[in-house]
Amino acid sequence: MSKKSEGKEDIRCDDPALTRRDFISLAGVGGAAALGVGMLASAPAQAVTAVKNSHKTMGVAGGKTEGWTNTFNPASTNPLYPPRDAPKPGEKIQEFEIELGISVHEILPGVKIHGFTYNGTYPGPEIRVTEGDWVLVHFKNNSPEFHTIHWHGIMVANEMDGVPNGTQWGVGPGQTFKYLFRAQPSGTHFYHCHNMTNLHVQAGMFGSLIIEPKDDLVRRVFPYTREYTLLLNEVDTVRVEREMEEMVRMMGSMQKMNESPKLMREMNGRMMGWFVDKKAFVEAVKSGYIPPYVSSRRGQNPTPNFNYFLINGKSYPMTDELLIRSGENIRVRLVGAGAMSHFMHLHGHDFWHVAQDGAPLAAPVRLNTVAVHPGTTTDIIIQGTNPGMWHFHDHSDLSTTNNGVFPGGMMTMLMYEDASEHGVKVPEIVQVSS
Numbered sequence: 210m211s212k213k214s215e216g217k218e219d220i221r222c223d224d225p226a227l228t229r230r231d232f233i234s235l236a237g238v239g240g241a242a243a244l245g246v247g248m249l250a251s252a253p254a255q256a257v258t259a260v261k262n263s264h265k266t267m268g269v270a271g272g273k274t275e276g277w278t279n280t281f282n283p284a285s286t287n288p289l290y291p292p293r294d295a296p297k298p299g300e301k302i303q304e305f306e307i308e309l310g311i312s313v314h315e316i317l318p319g320v321k322i323h324g325f326t327y328n329g330t331y332p333g334p335e336i337r338v339t340e341g342d343w344v345l346v347h348f349k350n351n352s353p354e355f356h357t358i359h360w361h362g363i364m365v366a367n368e369m370d371g372v373p374n375g376t377q378w379g380v381g382p383g384q385t386f387k388y389l390f391r392a393q394p395s396g397t398h399f400y401h402c403h404n405m406t407n408l409h410v411q412a413g414m415f416g417s418l419i420i421e422p423k424d425d426l427v428r429r430v431f432p433y434t435r436e437y438t439l440l441l442n443e444v445d446t447v448r449v450e451r452e453m454e455e456m457v458r459m460m461g462s463m464q465k466m467n468e469s470p471k472l473m474r475e476m477n478g479r480m481m482g483w484f485v486d487k488k489a490f491v492e493a494v495k496s497g498y499i500p501p502y503v504s505s506r507r508g509q510n511p512t513p514n515f516n517y518f519l520i521n522g523k524s525y526p527m528t529d530e531l532l533i534r535s536g537e538n539i540r541v542r543l544v545g546a547g548a549m550s551h552f553m554h555l556h557g558h559d560f561w562h563v564a565q566d567g568a569p570l571a572a573p574v575r576l577n578t579v580a581v582h583p584g585t586t587t588d589i590i591i592q593g594t595n596p597g598m599w600h601f602h603d604h605s606d607l608s609t610t611n612n613g614v615f616p617g618g619m620m621t622m623l624m625y626e627d628a629s630e631h632g633v634k635v636p637e638i639v640q641v642s643s
């Protein structure tokens with residue numbers, strides 16, 4: 210578990226003392242950081258409000274949002290806290306431990322892949338902190354490949370950005386790297402590996418990073434007690450399996466050839482095509498260096514052929530439902546963690562698009578379908594106005610399949626817990642069809 214730490218700390222990466230620690234789980238210090246895996250229902254159901262009165266409870270009347278005062282201000286993109294500051298004595302540090310390993314992940318009954326998993330889960334655990342908190346992550350690499358963690362959308366100091374052979378050396382097998390940053394800006398964000406990103410994200414190296422604002426405009430205007438985080442990505446299971454096997458074989462022989470971490474890092478840089486500058490790269494090619502894109506074993510089929518489309522690591526019907534009650538607002542945080550755009554559509558309702566990339570919009574937008582592009586996050590509020598069981602899915606129909614067969618993929622259900630009280634009658638087959 211995490212150790213408690215307060216006040217200024219001398220942050221040294223690749224500290225050999227850290228590599229001997231036993232990393233098992235990711236946890237916040239002092240219970241202040243709420244953690245969950247994948248879809249998170251953060252609180253019990255709130256009191257039921259009869260659906261006929263529900264419009265009075267939602268902070269919305271006449272099609273306009275009341276109390277939404279988010280005026281345009283260019284300075285709002287400036288960091289609230291100097292990103293290069295260090296923790297001052299007495300400042301609290303939220304500390305987390307993330308251990309990377311190879312484990313088997315089951316997308317659906319009968320469909321398993323080998324994954325790179327943070328603390329054994331696909332996707333990794335949710336990190337949830339409050340804006341302004343210091344965040345210290347001990348990232349221990351227990352896999353035979355190099356990795357980093359990139360804090361997507363976070364205003365970190367340059368050295369903490371997690372770009373391998375760019376802002377840091379890749380974190381090698383058995384090594385630990387300490388990431389330290391202040392949580393800003395607030396909102397829905399995520400983290401992911403930045404080494405061989407396409408493969409490593411498919412293999413599971415991503416997770417949500419929720420930074421709670423001190424004053425939440427979304428919650429003020431749309432009071433809610435339950436929320437869900439949906440990380441969207443897609444996988445070419447054939448490629449992931451093939452590349453993971455190849456990677457383990459290759460890295461195993463490299464380690465046998467040379468146990469020197471320094472040489473390993475340099476060899477990895479060469480293999481990946483990283484150089485100190487463009488001139489060195491051009492000179493190396495002139496001298497006979499063959500870049501990886503020339504020697505690629507992928508041949509004429511360079512693009513992944515995605516065959517599974519995941520919400521929090523699972524495909525329908527194994528995706529978790531969104532639970533709601535009549536008159537309730539729920540907040541849904543959608544994260545475009547993969548390589549494809551997805552177009553999330555809700556049946557039977559309009560919803561409010563309230564935030565994008567973490568920041569509240571200048572005005573909420575009423576939609577029934579919202580695009581979630583790679584690298585973006587989208588927050589929506591669903592109002593419990595129409596009891597029943599409703600599909601919520603990517604409207605790009607390719608993504609509602611499992612290995613080419615409908616139904617499946619990026620689909621879940623908005624389930625009213627009180628649907629039967631309102632006379633809704635649907636056959637059981639609608640609840641889970643596969």
Ligand SMILES: [Cu+2]
Pocket residue numbers: 325355356357402403404405409414
């Ligand atoms: Cu990685």
